[in-house]
Amino acid sequence: MQDPAYVKKAFARIADRYVLTNHVLSVGTDILWRRKVARIVRRWNPSRLLDVATGTGDLALEIQDLCPQVEIIGSDFCAEMLDHAARRGLEKTLVADALDLPFGAGEFDVVTVGFGLRNMASWDGGLREMGRVIRPGGHLLVLDFSLPANLLRNPYRVYLNKVLPRIAGLLTGQRDAYEYLAGTIERFPSGQAMVDLIERQGFCEGEWIPLSGGIASIYTAVRSGE
Numbered sequence: 001m002q003d004p005a006y007v008k009k010a011f012a013r014i015a016d017r018y019v020l021t022n023h024v025l026s027v028g029t030d031i032l033w034r035r036k037v038a039r040i041v042r043r044w045n046p047s048r049l050l051d052v053a054t055g056t057g058d059l060a061l062e063i064q065d066l067c068p069q070v071e072i073i074g075s076d077f078c079a080e081m082l083d084h085a086a087r088r089g090l091e092k093t094l095v096a097d098a099l100d101l102p103f104g105a106g107e108f109d110v111v112t113v114g115f116g117l118r119n120m121a122s123w124d125g126g127l128r129e130m131g132r133v134i135r136p137g138g139h140l141l142v143l144d145f146s147l148p149a150n151l152l153r154n155p156y157r158v159y160l161n162k163v164l165p166r167i168a169g170l171l172t173g174q175r176d177a178y179e180y181l182a183g184t185i186e187r188f189p190s191g192q193a194m195v196d197l198i199e200r201q202g203f204c205e206g207e208w209i210p211l212s213g214g215i216a217s218i219y220t221a222v223r224s225g226e
Contacts, residue, residue, distance in 0.1 A: 034059050041141065057089075061089060127198055
């Protein structure tokens with residue numbers, strides 16, 4: 001799993017250029033992925049939503065724009081990233097560790113996490129803690145990178161490990177942080193393996209939605225229990 005001290009320092013170092021770099025590296029496709037997530041959330045019609053590892057607020061802001069009636073809280077353990085989220089218009093932010101959320105059981109209808117679960121010290125622990133704060137019958141949504149299982153797999157891995165860190169290094173001056181992030185994608189479970197991981201942590205009805213040929217994926221599940 002990941003080293004939380006290194007992850008926090010890495011994200012603090014790239015916070016100022018994080019949004020721009022993401023858009024450049026994905027050629028803007030990350031915006032479309034987040035819009036799809038927001039449309040899924042709108043169908044669930046929640047009253048209260050927590051966006052864990054919200055970072056600079058990209059996903060939470062997309063949901064906030066499409067679902068203005070929803071109370072949205074964005075949490076992250078990196079204060080520097082949250083400062084950007086607040087300045088960009090995310091109304092409620094909170095510095096918090098995803099493995100020890102300062103909320104009671106079942107407080108939220110929906111919990112989302114975009115490109116954050118992969119960086120947690122424990123994927124199992126993060127999912128269990130998110131499940132704890134979701135009401136029974138509420139929804140979890142995970143958006144993250146994945147490795148394609150088709151002909152894109154090898155070209156994408158070359159881009160991921162060779163090209164992406166160079167471009168990100170030029171944009172942020174922090175090439176090592178993006179070398180680390182590329183490595184996490186290689187190790188992160190995807191597809192049915194991720195669905196199985198989620199369902200082992202107290203969820204059911206897991207679904208996998210591959211995006212852009214499988215270079216990213218949306219996973220949804222329902223919190224089990226009465």
